[in-house]
Amino acid sequence: MAKKDIVLTGDRPTGPLHLGHFVGSLQKRVELQDKYKQFVMIADWQGFTDNFDNPQKLRDNVTQVMLDYLAVGIDPKKTTFFIQSLIPQIAELYFIYLNFVTVSRLGRNPTVKAEIQQKGYGENLTAGFLTYPVHQAADITIVKGTLVPAGADQNPIIEQSNEIVRKFNSTYNVDIFPEIKIVESAVSRLPGTDGKAKMSKSMGNAIFLCDTEDVVAKKVMTMYTDPDHIKVDMPGKIDGNTVFAYLDVFDTDKQMVESLKAQYQAGGLGDVKVKKYLIEVLNNFLEPIRLRRNEFAQDKEAVLDIVIKGSEQVRCIAADTMLEVRKAIHLDYI
Amino acid sequence: MAKKDIVLTGDRPTGPLHLGHFVGSLQKRVELQDKYKQFVMIADWQGFTDNFDNPQKLRDNVTQVMLDYLAVGIDPKKTTFFIQSLIPQIAELYFIYLNFVTVSRLGRNPTVKAEIQQKGYGENLTAGFLTYPVHQAADITIVKGTLVPAGADQNPIIEQSNEIVRKFNSTYNVDIFPEIKIVESAVSRLPGTDGKAKMSKSMGNAIFLCDTEDVVAKKVMTMYTDPDHIKVDMPGKIDGNTVFAYLDVFDTDKQMVESLKAQYQAGGLGDVKVKKYLIEVLNNFLEPIRLRRNEFAQDKEAVLDIVIKGSEQVRCIAADTMLEVRKAIHLDYI
Numbered sequence: 177m178a179k180k181d182i183v184l185t186g187d188r189p190t191g192p193l194h195l196g197h198f199v200g201s202l203q204k205r206v207e208l209q210d211k212y213k214q215f216v217m218i219a220d221w222q223g224f225t226d227n228f229d230n231p232q233k234l235r236d237n238v239t240q241v242m243l244d245y246l247a248v249g250i251d252p253k254k255t256t257f258f259i260q261s262l263i264p265q266i267a268e269l270y271f272i273y274l275n276f277v278t279v280s281r282l283g284r285n286p287t288v289k290a291e292i293q294q295k296g297y298g299e300n301l302t303a304g305f306l307t308y309p310v311h312q313a314a315d316i317t318i319v320k321g322t323l324v325p326a327g328a329d330q331n332p333i334i335e336q337s338n339e340i341v342r343k344f345n346s347t348y349n350v351d352i353f354p355e356i357k358i359v360e361s362a363v364s365r366l367p368g369t370d371g372k373a374k375m376s377k378s379m380g381n382a383i384f385l386c387d388t389e390d391v392v393a394k395k396v397m398t399m400y401t402d403p404d405h406i407k408v409d410m411p412g413k414i415d416g417n418t419v420f421a422y423l424d425v426f427d428t429d430k431q432m433v434e435s436l437k438a439q440y441q442a443g444g445l446g447d448v449k450v451k452k453y454l455i456e457v458l459n460n461f462l463e464p465i466r467l468r469r470n471e472f473a474q475d476k477e478a479v480l481d482i483v484i485k486g487s488e489q490v491r492c493i494a495a496d497t498m499l500e501v502r503k504a505i506h507l508d509y510i
Numbered sequence: 511m512a513k514k515d516i517v518l519t520g521d522r523p524t525g526p527l528h529l530g531h532f533v534g535s536l537q538k539r540v541e542l543q544d545k546y547k548q549f550v551m552i553a554d555w556q557g558f559t560d561n562f563d564n565p566q567k568l569r570d571n572v573t574q575v576m577l578d579y580l581a582v583g584i585d586p587k588k589t590t591f592f593i594q595s596l597i598p599q600i601a602e603l604y605f606i607y608l609n610f611v612t613v614s615r616l617g618r619n620p621t622v623k624a625e626i627q628q629k630g631y632g633e634n635l636t637a638g639f640l641t642y643p644v645h646q647a648a649d650i651t652i653v654k655g656t657l658v659p660a661g662a663d664q665n666p667i668i669e670q671s672n673e674i675v676r677k678f679n680s681t682y683n684v685d686i687f688p689e690i691k692i693v694e695s696a697v698s699r700l701p702g703t704d705g706k707a708k709m710s711k712s713m714g715n716a717i718f719l720c721d722t723e724d725v726v727a728k729k730v731m732t733m734y735t736d737p738d739h740i741k742v743d744m745p746g747k748i749d750g751n752t753v754f755a756y757l758d759v760f761d762t763d764k765q766m767v768e769s770l771k772a773q774y775q776a777g778g779l780g781d782v783k784v785k786k787y788l789i790e791v792l793n794n795f796l797e798p799i800r801l802r803r804n805e806f807a808q809d810k811e812a813v814l815d816i817v818i819k820g821s822e823q824v825r826c827i828a829a830d831t832m833l834e835v836r837k838a839i840h841l842d843y844i
Contacts, residue, residue, distance in 0.1 A: 220841055221605060228609040229681060232840040261841055267601035271555060271645070275562040275638030279613070282637060303616060303641055304609030310637065311605070347563060484843060506566040507554055507595055509818060 183208045184321030186217030189237035190227060193244040194382035196366040196375030199425055202248045204325035204361045209254040215319050216250060218483060221260045222311060225304040242479045244385050247469035252482045260315060262487035265494035269314035269501065274307060276343045282306050287332045313337035317353045318494045325359045334358050348504040363425055371400030371418050385465055392462065393455045401447045408446035419450050427457045517542045518655030520551030523571035524561060527578040528716035530700045530709030533759055536582045538659035538695045543588040549653050550584060552817060555594045556645060559638040576813045578719050581803035586816045594649060596821035599828035603648040603835065608641060610677045616640050621666045647671035651687045652828045659693045668692050682838040697759050705734030705752050719799055726796065727789045735781045742780035753784050761791045
């Protein structure tokens with residue numbers, strides 16, 4: 177990662193962010209903002225592709241997501257926040273890129289393919305949804321982003337972006353857009369509270385950054401552990417046990433975690449006891465985030481203003497990029 | 511057609527315009543500009559979908575197409591000219607519309623289907639080309655166009671636009687976009703000089719509005735007539751005879767045409783003689799167009815300026831439309 181690298185990432189404003197987001201990307205962004213120019217985008221247009229029948233949800237969650245960003249320590253002095261739909265140049269670049277990708281290639285994208293299947297789109301697959309990876313290519317490259325802090329599951333999207341970028345550069349014999357790389361977190365994926373591989377809003381297995389102490393406690397108490405660990409004195413399994421997976425990530429007292437694991441495996445440590453300990457750990461972790469969130473939430477207009485102002489800055493950068501693009505494609509009239 | 515109707519049409523800047531354009535649409539535009547608010551768009555983004563590897567061609571032809579418009583009498587005082595790619599709001603609306611149309615519906619569009627086959631795209635079909643009818647829906651509706659002077663072959667595109675518009679309006683319970691109708695010309699289609707059903711740049715069977723007298727003469731002399739009419743004294747067929755098809759359209763002396771037809775059918779009128787007559791008719795028709803074209807061509811910068819200024823006006827109209835759209839989809843942040 178050279179100093180000239182530019183970081184871009186973002187989230188769809190479809191709900192508040194959760195611990196999975198924190199572990200997989202937010203934490204990394206807090207780290208990267210000190211080293212690189214960083215952009216964080218609220219991806220309302222991308223959210224629109226599967227929420228076009230209820231866009232009010234997107235509008236409502238823009239502020240929620242911004243509050244989460246600020247609460248975890250993404251700092252508007254170091255990071256430029258913007259709203260995707262406030263940058264018309266992204267739509268222009270997206271249209272241009274659509275000419276550098278075939279319909280069949282889009283259908284073969286494994287990430288999109290899995291989502292299409294999961295959502296059961298079939299014949300109802302919209303052109304907007306099929307082409308959202310092209311929109312992402314435009315999102316990243318409009319600010320000439322090179323680093324995307326995300327999970328490895330985003331690799332097919334980034335690969336597709338790079339294919340488009342290479343084809344664009346080579347068609348016009350230019351060097352406008354650099355290659356894009358994913359920056360993975362140490363722990364790239366947090367399991368859901370139900371033990372499923374991925375924490376996700378839509379699967380109802382998420383602990384949100386804005387959850388109250390009580391809600392966190394309730395969610396942890398129903399957490400998936402070792403289904404065969406029925407009695408306290410029985411030995412229990414650590415592997416695939418969500419409670420210990422969370423302790424590994426969120427407890428800074430590694431010695432304590434090791435000792436609990438040993439006890440649990442030997443028998444004599446009940447699920448309720450470990451869960452109560454995890455509740456304490458998680459609430460300790462979340463407390464400063466909640467406090468900052470509540471503070472920022474006092475003035476929601478100011479929060480929205482941060483991202484509106486950031487969008488103005490990005491529009492200028494995007495306009496410069498489009499000038500270069502227009503020159504490359506010989507459609508620079510003015 | 512109510513007084514509040516708005517006319518929008520346009521051409522891809524892939525080459526100069528020909529007699530087919532004149533008969534099918536340009537003539538109608540000259541008529542409509544006196545009755546309605548009219549927009550004429552240079553569709554460079556649409557041209558880009560199958561010329562992305564040679565966009566310089568598009569750039570070069572913008573002025574040529576503008577000269578053709580002015581030469582036939584489309585009047586910048588009555589008609590607003592604009593360049594498609596200079597209206598970023600079209601790209602935004604296009605993206606929104608892509609969520610209101612399925613991939614399979616796009617593949618079933620008969621006009622696009624025929625073009626895909628003709629161009630032999632197969633697996634190389636780009637997302638940009640497949641979705642160009644959605645771009646057209648955005649082109650027309652960004653200025654709230656209701657009337658499109660075009661041939662009946664454009665009906666599937668307009669039908670698709672109306673489907674999108676209806677779905678948009680009904681999803682958000684708004685009445686932002688009106689239905690679109692085609693305004694057909696009396697003669698909607700002029701055959702090519704080779705006798706094929708349609709005159710087309712790409713098929714090399716076109717007489718351009720900017721062709722010189724000599725070029726017109728040469729093209730008419732090779733024109734398709736009645737292949738069985740080998741000798742002058744033989745009776746010839748009028749039906750499917752391109753020379754007479756052109757006389758029907760371009761000769762104002764209808765009596766003369768009828769008398770020539772009678773002679774030709776009876777036998778005794780040679781192809782060369784009728785062709786020479788057609789050359790005279792066409793050159794008489796084209797002469798004032800050529801003169802005006804040459805006059806405007808003296809100052810090409812002024813011509814480009816007309817369409818640049820028009821684009822500025824359309825950007826304001828488009829911005830207003832997008833404000834309405836953003837309000838409807840609840841993504842109005844500012």
